Amino acid sequence: MITFNELALSEEILKAVGELGFETPTPVQEKSIPHLLTSSRDLLALAQTGTGKTAAFGLPTIEQIQTEYNAVQAFVLCPTRELCIQITKDLQSYAKYKEGVKITAVYGGASIDTQIRALRRGVQIVVGTPGRVLDMMRRKALKIDHIQRLILDEADEMLSMGFKEELTGILAETPDDKQTLLFSATMPREIKNIADKYMKNPLEVTVGKKNAGAENVDHIYYMVQAKDRYEALKRIADINPNIYGIVFCRTRRETMEVAAKLIRDGYNADALHGELSQAQRDQVMGRFRQKHLQILVATDVAARGLDVTDLTHIINYNLPDEPGTYVHRSGRTGRAGKKGLCVTIIHGRERNKIYQLEQKVDKKFKRENVPNGQQVCEKRLYNVIDKIQNVEIDDEQIAQFMPVVEEKLSELTREDMLKRLVSVEFSRFLRYYKNARDLNIIAHEKPNRSDRREGMSGNKRDGSGYGSKHYSDTPFTRFHINLGRNNNMTPQRLMGVINENIRSKKVEIGKIEIMKKFSFFEIDSRYADKVTSGFQKATFDGEQIFVETVNHGPHDSKGSRESGESRDKFYRERSSGSRGRSRGGDRDRRPGIKKEKKYFPKNKKSRGK
Ligand code: AMP
Numbered sequence: 001m002i003t004f005n006e007l008a009l010s011e012e013i014l015k016a017v018g019e020l021g022f023e024t025p026t027p028v029q030e031k032s033i034p035h036l037l038t039s040s041r042d043l044l045a046l047a048q049t050g051t052g053k054t055a056a057f058g059l060p061t062i063e064q065i066q067t068e069y070n071a072v073q074a075f076v077l078c079p080t081r082e083l084c085i086q087i088t089k090d091l092q093s094y095a096k097y098k099e100g101v102k103i104t105a106v107y108g109g110a111s112i113d114t115q116i117r118a119l120r121r122g123v124q125i126v127v128g129t130p131g132r133v134l135d136m137m138r139r140k141a142l143k144i145d146h147i148q149r150l151i152l153d154e155a156d157e158m159l160s161m162g163f164k165e166e167l168t169g170i171l172a173e174t175p176d177d178k179q180t181l182l183f184s185a186t187m188p189r190e191i192k193n194i195a196d197k198y199m200k201n202p203l204e205v206t207v208g209k210k211n212a213g214a215e216n217v218d219h220i221y222y223m224v225q226a227k228d229r230y231e232a233l234k235r236i237a238d239i240n241p242n243i244y245g246i247v248f249c250r251t252r253r254e255t256m257e258v259a260a261k262l263i264r265d266g267y268n269a270d271a272l273h274g275e276l277s278q279a280q281r282d283q284v285m286g287r288f289r290q291k292h293l294q295i296l297v298a299t300d301v302a303a304r305g306l307d308v309t310d311l312t313h314i315i316n317y318n319l320p321d322e323p324g325t326y327v328h329r330s331g332r333t334g335r336a337g338k339k340g341l342c343v344t345i346i347h348g349r350e351r352n353k354i355y356q357l358e359q360k361v362d363k364k365f366k367r368e369n370v371p372n373g374q375q376v377c378e379k380r381l382y383n384v385i386d387k388i389q390n391v392e393i394d395d396e397q398i399a400q401f402m403p404v405v406e407e408k409l410s411e412l413t414r415e416d417m418l419k420r421l422v423s424v425e426f427s428r429f430l431r432y433y434k435n436a437r438d439l440n441i442i443a444h445e446k447p448n449r450s451d452r453r454e455g456m457s458g459n460k461r462d463g464s465g466y467g468s469k470h471y472s473d474t475p476f477t478r479f480h481i482n483l484g485r486n487n488n489m490t491p492q493r494l495m496g497v498i499n500e501n502i503r504s505k506k507v508e509i510g511k512i513e514i515m516k517k518f519s520f521f522e523i524d525s526r527y528a529d530k531v532t533s534g535f536q537k538a539t540f541d542g543e544q545i546f547v548e549t550v551n552h553g554p555h556d557s558k559g560s561r562e563s564g565e566s567r568d569k570f571y572r573e574r575s576s577g578s579r580g581r582s583r584g585g586d587r588d589r590r591p592g593i594k595k596e597k598k599y600f601p602k603n604k605k606s607r608g609k
Pocket of ligand 1 (some may be wrong): 021026049051052054309
């Protein structure tokens with residue numbers, strides 16, 4: 001194992017590294033730093049967050065900055081505002097003793113004028129998020145045509161957040177002779193394509209296995225009926241009194257609901273989602289980082305950039321649509337050499353997804369039983385006893401109260417006293433779990449109706465219609481809704497949206513068809529009114545939802561269908577009022593791609609550098 005002193009870094013940088021408490025380089029640092037200090041060959045690094053990748057590119061970059069020049073020499077592009085701020089802070093701390101290094105962050109959701117002024121004062125390193133960077137480039141406030149090093153951090157996240165066009169637009173503006181560094185936790189095909197297209201013979205550095213989750217994360221899953229998800233979550237929280245974890249949900253609404261229930265039930269929890277203002281999110285994240293919150297219920301987008309190293313649990317309240325998202329979620333635990341646990345709650349029809357994930361992370365998932373009431377109570381009891389054993393007693397302070405305490409409790413036997421003491425904290429668990437049900441379902445058990453509903457959805461994204469088979473003879477009413485693939489709608493999500501808005505789990509949902517800009521779904525006709533009233537003020541990602549019955553037109557009540565195209569045409573006008581869903585609030589604002597294109601001449605050479 002080498003030390004930082006052997007890495008040919010200057011005294012100034014070593015001093016800063018020492019102050020940060022870094023003793024030996026992490027594997028990604030050991031592989032990248034010597035290369036970056038001596039070679040201009042590109043670097044493709046497969047490394048998760050938490051592996052020390054910021055210092056891997058940051059230390060050599062700071063080392064090489066020529067402080068006498070005030071032009072942008074290195075440019076870091078990353079997916080979120082939080083990560084952007086974090087990287088900037090890290091780089092500033094590495095540069096603490098090297099005078100004259102100027103680093104600035106440009107990200108959405110903050111004053112562009114302040115950022116432009118910072119750029120105008122002259123900087124050598126810019127860290128930015130794609131949308132704001134493009135905006136700055138359009139305004140000619142940011143020039144990156146002379147950079148020597150381009151760093152794409154969390155490249156897979158940038159693509160999964162839909163920044164592909166921004167990325168290619170920005171890449172087109174960078175000089176050909178720069179050195180490109182690409183850091184990614186996973187290696188999906190799109191990243192490989194970007195590497196092939198924009199990088200020259202890169203040195204490949206892999207920390208851990210390709211596409212693999214963190215080495216020291218164990219993956220377990222619980223199988224319950226869909227309706228028992230929340231109950232299962234509570235038991236997980238109850239049996240782990242010292243839990244410090246993130247519960248991932250799929251939608252903002254689900255995030256809010258789960259967090260609200262946890263708070264109501266006395267847990268130390270809060271929600272993090274895109275509907276919160278930046279200030280509110282900063283506050284929630286701050287409380288979580290300081291461990292004033294034990295459980296953070298979050299959407300994937302909102303949790304991006306939240307860098308916490310010692311989480312005990314990642315809980316998938318729902319599985320994400322993309323296996324890559326699971327890898328990112330699970331990579332948030334098991335950091336800095338610690339053991340981590342990624343827990344997933346599934347229903348009977350989702351087992352095949354677990355098999356896919358096992359292949360993706362190259363690890364076996366262990367099925368465990370949701371603890372029963374007795375197990376939870378036992379654990380809580382031992383926890384209370386541990387607390388009693390380890391509590392610090394301030395003899396001096398308490399002495400004055402002891403005579404009263406002794407007098408009041410003098411009647412009690414030792415046994416009575418112990419029982420009462422333990423019951424102070426423990427009774428609510430005993431009460432709650434007195435007749436607790438077994439939540440586990442056995443693998444071959446036929447899923448109940450609500451499971452079937454979820455199971456029908458699968459992962460298909462085409463509009464070919466899911467669940468075309470009805471499970472009963474129920475008469476259905478067909479509805480049109482102004483959410484479609486453009487809103488990232490899937491059959492599963494749509495079922496979530498329906499269930500949320502009609503607020504009744506008992507209603508049977510029939511056929512679902514997802515089209516580009518809208519969708520169709522069927523509902524047990526007895527509940528058709530519930531749909532109309534339930535959706536009246538409903539929104540999806542900030543957009544008003546419009547739902548109406550379909551009695552005629554492209555799909556008649558007898559089920560004769562026209563092609564998806566003609567239906568699309570029929571409804572296009574009605575849906576045209578609904579724009580594509582606005583992405584999570586933590587995503588920086590994306591300037592219009594079409595407009596932006598005219599600012600980037602196709603032929604770079606004609607710009608005369
Ligand atoms: P990163 O992957 O860059 O987000 O880094 C994850 C965490 O590891 C951060 O809190 C860093 O400060 C810390 N870190 C980075 N390099 C080292 C090192 N060589 N030794 C100890 N901690 C480190």
